[in-house]
Amino acid sequence: MSRPPTIKDVAERADCGIATVSRVLNGRGSASAQTRQKVFAAAAELGFEFSPLGRSLQSNSTRTIGCIVPSLANPVFAEVVQAAQTEMLRQDYQLILACSDYDEGLETKAIRTLLSKQVDGLIVTVSDAQSSAGLDLIRARSIPCCLIYNRPGNGLPSWTVDNVGAAWAVARAFAKHGHVHTGFLALRFKRSDRSRERYEGYVAACTSLGMSRPSLLEIEEQEGNLLELLGGLLAENQNLTGIFASNDYLALAAMKTARGLGKTVPGDLSIVGFDGISTGLMVEPNLATVITNPQAIGRGAASTVLAQLTGAAAPEQPDPAETFSFRSGGSLASPGPDRPDDGEAVTPPSSYQQPRSR
Amino acid sequence: MSRPPTIKDVAERADCGIATVSRVLNGRGSASAQTRQKVFAAAAELGFEFSPLGRSLQSNSTRTIGCIVPSLANPVFAEVVQAAQTEMLRQDYQLILACSDYDEGLETKAIRTLLSKQVDGLIVTVSDAQSSAGLDLIRARSIPCCLIYNRPGNGLPSWTVDNVGAAWAVARAFAKHGHVHTGFLALRFKRSDRSRERYEGYVAACTSLGMSRPSLLEIEEQEGNLLELLGGLLAENQNLTGIFASNDYLALAAMKTARGLGKTVPGDLSIVGFDGISTGLMVEPNLATVITNPQAIGRGAASTVLAQLTGAAAPEQPDPAETFSFRSGGSLASPGPDRPDDGEAVTPPSSYQQPRSR
DNA sequence: AGCCACATTGGAAACGTTTCCAACACCTAT
DNA sequence: ATAGGTGTTGGAAACGTTTCCAATGTGGCT
Numbered sequence: 074m075s076r077p078p079t080i081k082d083v084a085e086r087a088d089c090g091i092a093t094v095s096r097v098l099n100g101r102g103s104a105s106a107q108t109r110q111k112v113f114a115a116a117a118e119l120g121f122e123f124s125p126l127g128r129s130l131q132s133n134s135t136r137t138i139g140c141i142v143p144s145l146a147n148p149v150f151a152e153v154v155q156a157a158q159t160e161m162l163r164q165d166y167q168l169i170l171a172c173s174d175y176d177e178g179l180e181t182k183a184i185r186t187l188l189s190k191q192v193d194g195l196i197v198t199v200s201d202a203q204s205s206a207g208l209d210l211i212r213a214r215s216i217p218c219c220l221i222y223n224r225p226g227n228g229l230p231s232w233t234v235d236n237v238g239a240a241w242a243v244a245r246a247f248a249k250h251g252h253v254h255t256g257f258l259a260l261r262f263k264r265s266d267r268s269r270e271r272y273e274g275y276v277a278a279c280t281s282l283g284m285s286r287p288s289l290l291e292i293e294e295q296e297g298n299l300l301e302l303l304g305g306l307l308a309e310n311q312n313l314t315g316i317f318a319s320n321d322y323l324a325l326a327a328m329k330t331a332r333g334l335g336k337t338v339p340g341d342l343s344i345v346g347f348d349g350i351s352t353g354l355m356v357e358p359n360l361a362t363v364i365t366n367p368q369a370i371g372r373g374a375a376s377t378v379l380a381q382l383t384g385a386a387a388p389e390q391p392d393p394a395e396t397f398s399f400r401s402g403g404s405l406a407s408p409g410p411d412r413p414d415d416g417e418a419v420t421p422p423s424s425y426q427q428p429r430s431r
Numbered sequence: 432m433s434r435p436p437t438i439k440d441v442a443e444r445a446d447c448g449i450a451t452v453s454r455v456l457n458g459r460g461s462a463s464a465q466t467r468q469k470v471f472a473a474a475a476e477l478g479f480e481f482s483p484l485g486r487s488l489q490s491n492s493t494r495t496i497g498c499i500v501p502s503l504a505n506p507v508f509a510e511v512v513q514a515a516q517t518e519m520l521r522q523d524y525q526l527i528l529a530c531s532d533y534d535e536g537l538e539t540k541a542i543r544t545l546l547s548k549q550v551d552g553l554i555v556t557v558s559d560a561q562s563s564a565g566l567d568l569i570r571a572r573s574i575p576c577c578l579i580y581n582r583p584g585n586g587l588p589s590w591t592v593d594n595v596g597a598a599w600a601v602a603r604a605f606a607k608h609g610h611v612h613t614g615f616l617a618l619r620f621k622r623s624d625r626s627r628e629r630y631e632g633y634v635a636a637c638t639s640l641g642m643s644r645p646s647l648l649e650i651e652e653q654e655g656n657l658l659e660l661l662g663g664l665l666a667e668n669q670n671l672t673g674i675f676a677s678n679d680y681l682a683l684a685a686m687k688t689a690r691g692l693g694k695t696v697p698g699d700l701s702i703v704g705f706d707g708i709s710t711g712l713m714v715e716p717n718l719a720t721v722i723t724n725p726q727a728i729g730r731g732a733a734s735t736v737l738a739q740l741t742g743a744a745a746p747e748q749p750d751p752a753e754t755f756s757f758r759s760g761g762s763l764a765s766p767g768p769d770r771p772d773d774g775e776a777v778t779p780p781s782s783y784q785q786p787r788s789r
Numbered sequence: 790a791g792c793c794a795c796a797t798t799g800g801a802a803a804c805g806t807t808t809c810c811a812a813c814a815c816c817t818a819t
Numbered sequence: 820a821t822a823g824g825t826g827t828t829g830g831a832a833a834c835g836t837t838t839c840c841a842a843t844g845t846g847g848c849t
Contacts, residue, residue, distance in 0.1 A: 127805025
């Protein structure tokens with residue numbers, strides 16, 4: 074049970090200096106065929122592997138990327154993280170994960186910790202990209218960093234969804250079906266600039282399309298039962314014929330709640346979600362929603378960071394209009410007597426289609 | 432933009448040796464009040480922080496735990512990982528994540544990589560805990576490791592659900608409602624010993640409760656459309672009145688598919704899931720399922736590994752019977768004309784209740 | 790005065806790498 | 820034969836820590 078062999082052991086066994094071993098095994102510098110032979114043999118016999126620690130100390134790089142997301146409970150982030158991890162693995166980098174739980178303090182603390190851990194780069198979602206103590210720290214160290222789901226800004230690139238464009242698409246869909254009074258439903262509105270972007274885009278779109286200004290249905294914090302809170306909100310807003318929820322989970326909850334209040338969906342209330350999680354297709358009626366591609370975002374963000382590290386060309390970001398596609402579904406129809414849409418899916422742009430695997 | 436200050440810089444500024452700085456800042460060994468004062472001042476002025484790299488090299492510990500799960504697309508694993516990460520953060524450890532994508536080869540490779548990265552411990556789900564090349568590697572290095580969702584074995588502890596017990600509970604529920612011919616629905620059966628345990632427990636329970644031996648409805652690989660594959664399976668098994676799905680997502684898909692075939696749920700077909708994901712409560716009828724507590728499992732596994740590292744007492748695992756609770760729901764009722772259950776939830780044991788936050 | 794115990798301190802080794810550089814051997818063109 | 824090149828090689832420094840150990844200083848005791 075001896076500790077793993079070091080380069081010194083190999084050198085000894087191959088009867089040469091450690092510098093030579095390093096050169097041979099790393100394939101740089103010169104070495105005679107015979108020496109190479111001996112070194113390889115010795116390394117193989119001992120089962121030698123370089124210690125990343127010694128290496129990191131020397132090279133000042135850890136082959137490690139930090140990743141901070143609000144929560145993995147949101148399947149969108151779970152998919153992003155998995156895709157990023159997969160991409161990084163391909164390039165032999167490791168991913169260190171931290172969750173900020175939508176808390177700006179934790180967020181900053183996590184960034185600080187990861188920075189001190191000497192990560193080579195970061196992939197982060199912050200609650201507000203325009204003013205974030207954590208991002209300031211990152212910029213101060215000028216470490217490769219890519220945002221996800223945040224508005225790009227302050228010199229940091231971001232892979233995200235065109236929230237404003239998507240909100241317009243939703244507004245147009247509501248308008249097409251003749252809705253006038255609709256609402257925007259959000260959870261933790263204050264802590265997510267994504268949500269705010271969607272809301273602002275939606276307000277602009279609605280007013281500009283001749284609908285009334287959408288109400289904001291906001292759930293501050295999820296203390297207690299989400300369904301109850303929703304019930305209260307919906308009851309207070311009986312005049313609305315449509316609701317745009319800032320994510321699919323909320324949308325599903327809203328459908329459930331509406332039914333509980335004796336309303337039919339979409340007859341009494343139309344509902345549109347955001348994200349395109351696959352469960353939206355399991356309910357009756359199908360959930361109309363904005364389909365996004367977390368996998369492409371995760372992969373893209375990872376490549377962007379790695380490119381900065383390796384000097385490769387940064388991957389090109391898709392056209393904003395390709396970052397989402399609207400999926401119609403039975404949950405959206407004209408207000409009034411039930412006349413459900415058939416829920417046929419709009420085909421998303423092929424290059425950006427999401428392979429759903431579970 | 433000079434590089435971060437090192438202990439040497441602090442020593443110089445405080446006009447003392449680096450050994451002294453190390454002692455003072457780490458609070459071990461003695462130092463005069465005056466020296467302490469100077470060192471603290473110097474460190475503060477420079478904004479000094481220890482480099483974990485140098486430290487690790489010296490101490491042979493990285494304060495890093497590897498975590499390998501099949502996929503984050505499964506919300507159960509996403510929650511487990513998040514809970515583990517949170518617990519580790521509390522003790523100032525980092526989590527390195529890898530996904531095996533249900534592939535035993537990738538699984539082993541990931542373990543190998545993490546081991547060479549010098550993680551201090553591992554939290555792993557493998558596809559077969561009884562014969563796993565990766566686990567052998569771990570044991571050979573005798574590194575702290577805790578399994579999740581695997582049967583404990585070969586000396587490795589595991590936090591998991593009592594799959595067999597849960598399967599019995601499901602069988603009893605079906606039996607109580609008078610079902611005789613039921614099936615077990617699984618995806619990637621071969622690659623998950625969890626699924627197999629549930630199936631075996633279910634078979635044993637059914638036969639022992641006087642029901643017929645359940646059919647195995649298996650989806651090998653999800654090439655193509657899950658709903659279509661399911662449609663085929665359900666069509667081939669028209670005689671069944673109930674289906675126990677090995678996870679909630681499958682259960683929801685089965686509900687959807689059944690409706691597509693013109694069957695009512697639960698009238699023509701009762702369905703029970705596994706996991707207790709919150710979306711199960713958003714559909715109509717509510718999904719009957721086995722509720723589990725991924726958060727407790729993640730937290731527990733993390734504590735178990737950390738305890739081995741710090742020498743603390745390992746946290747006690749809950750009684751197997753407390754690792755799950757059966758939740759009745761509208762998707763399960765007596766076969767025949769629709770007479771839906773009201774779907775009232777069974778209260779899980781209080782100490783093991785899951786706070787759902789999203 | 791002499792001695793010992795004890796607190797404080799810093800030099801140096803060790804952890805496992807990479808890389809600079811000097812040393813050396815060998816070969817070839819003058 | 821000699822100078823100059825080329826290809827191999829290993830010693831040593833550097834990366835940032837911790838910790839052993841020896842050296843120094845201080846005080847109290849007989």
